[in-house]
Amino acid sequence: MVTMKDVAQRAGVSIATVSFLLNDTKPVTAATRARIEQAMLDLGYRRNMVARALASRRTHIIAMAYPALEHRFGMSTSEFFTSAAEAARKDDYHLVLWPVGNDGVELRELLGQGLVDGVVLMEVQLDDPRIDVLQQAGTPFALIGRTTELEGLSHVDIDFDTTVEDAVRHLREHGHHELVLISGDLDDPRFHDYGPWVRTEEAYRRVVASYDLPIRIIPCSDTTQAGKAAAARVLTEYPEATAILVLNEYAALGVVAGLKHTGHDIPRDFSVLSLLTVPETAAMADPELTMMRTPGPELGQLGTQALLRQLEGDDPLPPQLVPAKLCPGATVAGPRAPRSKGGAGRRGARKARS
Template sequence: MATMRDVAERANVSIATVSFVINGTKRVAPETRARIEAAIEELDYRRNVVARALASSRTRILALLHPDLEARPNATVIQFVMSAAHGARERGYDLVLWPVNDDEQMSHLLAGGLVDGALLMEVQIRDSRVDRLVASRVPFALIGRTENDDLPFVDIDFATTIDLAVGHLRSFGHQRIALVAQRTKAGNEPGRIMRAKAAYLDAMAALGRPPAVVAVEGTSAGGREAAHKLHDDFPDATAVILVNEGASAGLVKGLRALGRTVPDDLSIISASTTRELGEMIEPSLTVMAAPAPQLGRLAADALIDQLEGVQDTPPHILIPCTLVPGQSVGPAPDRSSTSRPEPKRERNAQTDS
């Protein structure tokens, strides 16, 4: 691994001059700076993070706080993490994934001066992590929202997303639409689930239809449980909006085990997920693809703008999911007749031109 001395020898300057360029502590002649920067590139020199922090009181490290890494992260979470990491790297920062499940872990992070700022994921409506960050004055931005909309955040526009999903299903004649959400601990509900439920309830009220909500674990077993609950508790439902990525495959399998096919007996739209996951399931799912690549990068920008003093007001950014047709939505079946409707299908992304 190259050292600062190696860079100095390659550029034919003193170690002090290399330090001036790296730390920006003293003006260096342009031609000398160019030689040093070329040597840094040729030698693939990387500054020691501890030395850098001592020199500037900044680590240029950002923590991405996720409250629960015991469960396997889903595809959408991974997209958020990767896009935030790429966005941070483009602006000269490193992003580390930091599991924080209790106050002691949070205190260790904040008191140690280990990071310059934090991004928070899986934000809850009432989130103790946010309270601690506000009290500590550590800069932060949210991927999601608490009940306090004055904080800096980027988030999925769930109201628009659910309206688009309901509108798509209604265009196929569906009136009795259920929601399959993710089961959470009492008093510990992520904002995304609460807002998706609220948007669904508003949509059903506007249609004059009673809600049909099922909450299960975000697993294949949870999906099979949802299939049974829909079959037993809401047999008149002809379509489902799924806000539970981990349960999607299990739901389709569970319906099949009950003798119900998708989309002839039940249409499915999976919301806040990825196009790729929808294509992995048979039949391919119609999805409301989450804008994770955009939001992760925007969250990193929002935090770095705070750190660099280029942000006048906290950003409040909402982006809806995008409808990607698959093969899981068809016309609403006629529950009053034993005849099966003509098996018309929506066009999926591969056949659209």
């Protein structure tokens, strides 16, 4: 393999001078430049020349790094991606999707090729190895999501606190005080550090405690089947519950289906509120889900904007937190009447129904 040293020898210059030229770190005279470039041509020092040429130009391509094997690419993700692609296009950039793992190994390999001007990071973990990889590569990036340590990182995210507050308030306004959260499954090693699940659960604990209500949480992965199983757990473990919040979009469909299968009417027997989903998924449930609508279009656009401002040298975009908005469907109503008269309060109801 031809090395920088070979090029320096043939051009009759120091290795440092070759490096200055290749990395554009110090000006080099035109004559020296020509000598070095000729030496590179003579020696076939092709690949690194390309790398340098690439480094000195702008590709106007940005990548969205998405862990497609760990996270399903569902309806909501699709919205983030297409809105980010549209935002990029408006500013004369192309967005491509890199299905790279959460550990950063593949990301490093792709960054090494120097093919993109910057990266938008999706599905951020609280302590995300991909950020080290991006910083080491010197590639500009923006997060859709948040790590624990955010100092100096350009980011936009869902406002989980406001989202959960608004959701719980909606159920309270309908008279519910027996709530259950069907959350993410933080015991799954792939997700124990997954921002949206951790933050939603934290927000829920805080909000419910502020109403002086018991904290009831059932872990659940994001599939319809898991949602059905979680619905069964609600019936056996928290039969007094009258309202169920479901974090994951496909799980919410399973919760509705599971409750109906066991002879319960929605919303007469249970109110169900989907915490982060999109209209198309909500419409798949019967009745259509009341939901907090994931701000995918807004965040895809803002995340791209946060990156492009860096690339264009504009003022940085301040961090943006966007709450999911309440969209009433047909799965929330007032709580059912208690089965046994006079008897069961919050705790007693469990016995009465089981």
